[in-house]
Amino acid sequence: MPSINDIAQIAESLEKSPVFVARDRCVAVRNRNALCRCCVGVCPVDAIEVRANEIKLDAGLCMACGACTSVCPTEALIPLKPTDEDLASAAAAATVALEGHTVFACARISSKHLADPSLYAEVPCLARLDESIVLSLASRGAEHVTFVDGTCETCKYGACVPVIDATMLYSNELLAAHGSATRVERASEFPDATLVENSEGLFGSTRRGFFSEAAGAAKETALAAARTTIEQEFGYVEQDEPIGTRLRVTANGAMPHLKMPRHEATINAMDAIGLPVVDEIETRRFSTVTIDLDKCNACGMCAVFCTSGALKRDEAKSSSDPLEYLEFSAADCVQCGLCHDVCWKGALSISPIVSCEQLYDFEPVTFDMKAVKKPRKKMF
């Protein structure tokens, strides 16, 4: 676990950057052949650089939109302003106050002070939102979710619009697939129920007073964020340890499997909403992995590098020879693509179409590696 010095260092870095980069969660750091560059692709200011075995975020360039944090499959980019925890509690309180209607508003429209801030949750940009928060709210009774934007066409975050659209699309797909009537919609004006006739009472702080309070709270917020988000939620390991040591293969023949809080929140919410009403879903949060055993040479590298443990050797069946069976669990897969990228035989394919039966089946899919014709020297 991080020492108090580590926490202090992280807290200090938070004052400079709204995004914490957990380097050893990035697939490109985990393996130099990883193709994922989702964060780089969505960053409107080119603040992120990903190379083989390295990721860097330029805090001076970062505008805190949060888009990178919502597209990273392995949750390597951790939002801290606000943290997921703070955002979830603000959204839950606003949903209760608005009797089941959740309203998220971007900072741009929020700054116009048109609506009662206790009735909506503010985000820097709507691109900060992802399926985990939408589905969690729906599972707890939110009947309607509205994303209120500040006219994206003229916004400095305008390039993030495809990220917002994707979050709405995939959230609504998952909600519909589970028989929920809740939907996310977009609006450029606050819903009537949130509007205030006179905002003076709500925004009584002087400008100076507001910034003074904000500065005073910043350190506390940073420390709390460092502790809850990084230490407790992600189980982040000590910073002083070299990254090569942190990522070495463990006794079970695989690199450390990552804890994925957002992924877990999403699947728990899906389960709470209800049984699926469709046979399959298209999603960016899970996937179907298949192995062509005619191409496979049973090296097992896909299972060595899998980030989540969705693809792993079947220890129960493979007690004598670990290479006899691999198993895959769609519910654990985060669609990071690393298993595909490390397979030098091109035997592995990943699809965003996932069968609900496979998603909810407690029995993982088993690949019989004994069917591989010319097994290579085993790697485990």
Ligand code: SF4
């Ligand atoms: S928060 Fe936005 S601006 Fe900052 S690195 Fe991520 S995508 Fe780029």
Ligand code: SF4
């Ligand atoms: S795993 Fe996350 S941090 Fe790494 S390249 Fe992909 S999106 Fe970026």
Ligand code: SF4
């Ligand atoms: S099975 Fe493949 S795509 Fe799924 S989490 Fe593991 S490495 Fe990523």
